[in-house]
Amino acid sequence: MxxxxxxxxxxxxxxxxxxxxxxxxxxxxxxxxxxxTVLGWFSIIxxxxxxxxxxxxxxxxxxxxxxxxxxxxxxxxFNNFDSRFAQRAGAKAAIVGTLYTxxxxxxxxxxxxxxAAIYLEEYATDNWFTRLVEINISxxxxxxxxxxxxxxxxxxxxxxxxGRSILTGALTLALLVLPxxxxxxRESIRAVPLSLRQASYALGATRWQTVWHVVLPQAVGGxxxxxxxxxxxAIGETAPLIxxxxxxxxxxxxxxxxxxxxxxxxxxxxxxxxxxxxxxxxAAAGILVLLAILLTINALAIYLRNRYQKRY
Amino acid sequence: MAxxxxxxxxxxxxxxxxxxxxxxxxxxxxxxxxxxxxxxFSLLSETIAFFNEVSxxxxxxxxxxxxxxxxxxxxxxxxxxxxFLTSAIAMLVAVPLGLIAAIFLSEFASDRIRRTVKPLLxxxxxxxxxxxxxxxxxxxxxxxxxxxxxxxxxxxxxAGIVMGVMLIPFVASLSEDALSAVPNSLREAAYxxxxxxxxxxxxxxxxAAISGIVASIVLAFSRxxxxxxxxxxxxxxxxxxxxxxxxxxxxxxxxxxxxxxGDTPYGxxxxxxxxxxxxxxxIFTFVLNIFSYWMxxxxxxxxx
Numbered sequence: 001m002x003x004x005x006x007x008x009x010x011x012x013x014x015x016x017x018x019x020x021x022x023x024x025x026x027x028x029x030x031x032x033x034x035x036x037t038v039l040g041w042f043s044i045i046x047x048x049x050x051x052x053x054x055x056x057x058x059x060x061x062x063x064x065x066x067x068x069x070x071x072x073x074x075x076x077x078f079n080n081f082d083s084r085f086a087q088r089a090g091a092k093a094a095i096v097g098t099l100y101t102x103x104x105x106x107x108x109x110x111x112x113x114x115x116a117a118i119y120l121e122e123y124a125t126d127n128w129f130t131r132l133v134e135i136n137i138s139x140x141x142x143x144x145x146x147x148x149x150x151x152x153x154x155x156x157x158x159x160x161x162x163g164r165s166i167l168t169g170a171l172t173l174a175l176l177v178l179p180x181x182x183x184x185x186r187e188s189i190r191a192v193p194l195s196l197r198q199a200s201y202a203l204g205a206t207r208w209q210t211v212w213h214v215v216l217p218q219a220v221g222g223x224x225x226x227x228x229x230x231x232x233x234a235i236g237e238t239a240p241l242i243x244x245x246x247x248x249x250x251x252x253x254x255x256x257x258x259x260x261x262x263x264x265x266x267x268x269x270x271x272x273x274x275x276x277x278x279x280x281x282x283a284a285a286g287i288l289v290l291l292a293i294l295l296t297i298n299a300l301a302i303y304l305r306n307r308y309q310k311r312y
Numbered sequence: 313m314a315x316x317x318x319x320x321x322x323x324x325x326x327x328x329x330x331x332x333x334x335x336x337x338x339x340x341x342x343x344x345x346x347x348x349x350x351x352x353f354s355l356l357s358e359t360i361a362f363f364n365e366v367s368x369x370x371x372x373x374x375x376x377x378x379x380x381x382x383x384x385x386x387x388x389x390x391x392x393x394x395x396f397l398t399s400a401i402a403m404l405v406a407v408p409l410g411l412i413a414a415i416f417l418s419e420f421a422s423d424r425i426r427r428t429v430k431p432l433l434x435x436x437x438x439x440x441x442x443x444x445x446x447x448x449x450x451x452x453x454x455x456x457x458x459x460x461x462x463x464x465x466x467x468x469x470x471a472g473i474v475m476g477v478m479l480i481p482f483v484a485s486l487s488e489d490a491l492s493a494v495p496n497s498l499r500e501a502a503y504x505x506x507x508x509x510x511x512x513x514x515x516x517x518x519x520a521a522i523s524g525i526v527a528s529i530v531l532a533f534s535r536x537x538x539x540x541x542x543x544x545x546x547x548x549x550x551x552x553x554x555x556x557x558x559x560x561x562x563x564x565x566x567x568x569x570x571x572x573x574g575d576t577p578y579g580x581x582x583x584x585x586x587x588x589x590x591x592x593x594x595i596f597t598f599v600l601n602i603f604s605y606w607m608x609x610x611x612x613x614x615x616x
């Protein structure tokens with residue numbers, strides 16, 4: 001319809017022009033969608049491209065695979081303690097420290113997190129206490145991790161006299177990942193259909209028997225997946241452990257949970273802060289090990305999710 | 313029929329056992345409340361000790377931060393401005409890229425692309441921050457110095473950009489959730505009126521999801537404010553009141569790291585500054601978190 005024709009059906013000229021601009025430029029209106037698609041792909045490729053560059057750059061610095069430099073990811077790297085000389089430095093204390101700290105973190109956080117989730121899903125009534133707990137969990141999930149470090153320094157290291165120990169580090173990390181485990185476990189428990197609980201009660205089971213023998217076996221996949229993701233978060237955490245005073249230079253293995261310690265991310269940070277290029281390469285080797293651990297763990301989580309995925 | 317109707321009365325031993333289990337579970341759930349209480353209490357007690365020695369007026373009006381020097385000055389502004397600067401640069405990267413990715417994934421991409429791209433982007437969020445810090449210092453800064461020769465080795469520009477990349481999946485994922493939650497009837501109504509896909513996405517779906525989108529941006533900002541390792545590694549250790557992104561600065565989190573790395577005995581003013589700065593950081597992020605929570609609840613469009 002042209003402007004003249006439309007004017008004959010009593011449309012104001014300005015209005016007619018507005019409609020025309022819309023209708024007449026239909027190509028342009030559709031083209032704007034194409035622009036957005038291109039920009040959308042650009043955003044995604046920008047993000048994933050950065051990831052790829054990061055990994056290739058670290059790989060090259062650590063092993064010299066593209067530039068032909070020195071390979072730092074050797075047997076000595078895993079078997080030597082840190083040293084003032086880059087050629088002799090290794091990550092043994094850091095890798096073992098990470099292993100100890102994370103094992104202890106799981107020991108604290110997993111039972112506590114799952115128990116809290118069971119309480120909130122299966123026992124809690126809708127009262128002020130339940131709401132308080134729920135608000136707390138969602139707020140704690142957004143508190144910066146370094147604040148947990150200040151909490152651990154004050155409460156575990158100083159008031160409870162645990163010092164700068166593995167125990168302090170593990171308790172701090174446990175509090176940090178607790179909200180993640182609780183949220184994932186709750187979702188998984190909630191997904192178990194009511195009919196299964198009803199069937200269990202009809203057979204004369206008590207509430208706990210129902211939870212333990214019916215609900216938890218059905219929810220275990222989601223609970224494990226969420227907990228593994230929480231562990232992978234804990235493995236990469238640096239700031240709270242620096243704050244509680246985990247050391248950067250530890251030339252021995254920890255003897256017990258009250259010993260001082262270091263972890264892989266702190267070792268990487270320490271090597272990155274030294275100005276010599278050789279230490280930067282060592283840091284890259286540490287990053288490769290850290291990323292490899294995280295990748296393995298996440299693959300395990302995906303495997304478990306697929307294995308236990310249930311449809312009702 | 314409600315579940316409770318089907319339940320058998322347990323015998324006495326069982327009833328006691330059930331009660332004990334319930335109490336244990338209740339205690340586990342209370343840990344979260346205790347954690348918050350522990351955070352507030354430990355931050356507050358040492359912050360009060362700090363303000364016994366330093367006036368709150370000096371803390372809020374002084375423009376220099378030199379607690380480790382002979383002449384000590386305790387103005388929070390140099391740290392606060394650096395935190396704001398790095399976070400703002402991160403937002404300049406994360407918000408446009410994250411939002412466009414979210415709109416694209418929710419309104420334009422096919423189901424298969426969405427299912428492939430989303431988990432791939434999540435990998436970005438799973439990389440430890442110390443790795444991003446390394447990348448900013450050893451890769452991005454040298455690269456940027458090719459274009460900006462006066463850029464310092466430590467600067468907020470490259471720390472901010474890398475932090476922004478880290479937050480892209482955060483903004484994209486939360487915004488995409490908000491966009492996907494908009495009911496299809498709204499899209500169909502707009503198509504019925506002759507809208508193109510672009511118009512549906514930008515004039516109908518995005519406004520309908522705006523509370524969730526704003527909440528995701530605010531949460532990402534809060535994440536940037538509390539982010540530690542990237543700025544501690546790549547942004548420098550020089551507290552100064554500036555908005556120049558090319559010079560070394562010191563954020564609140566970098567200061568906490570710097571003091572923690574030294575051996576700071578309990579009871580000294582340096583020890584108290586940790587908590588005064590930590591408390592300020594906690595208040596900042598707490599306000600942002602509450603605001604985003606409130607945004608979602610207050611402005612959420614409710615559809616049947």
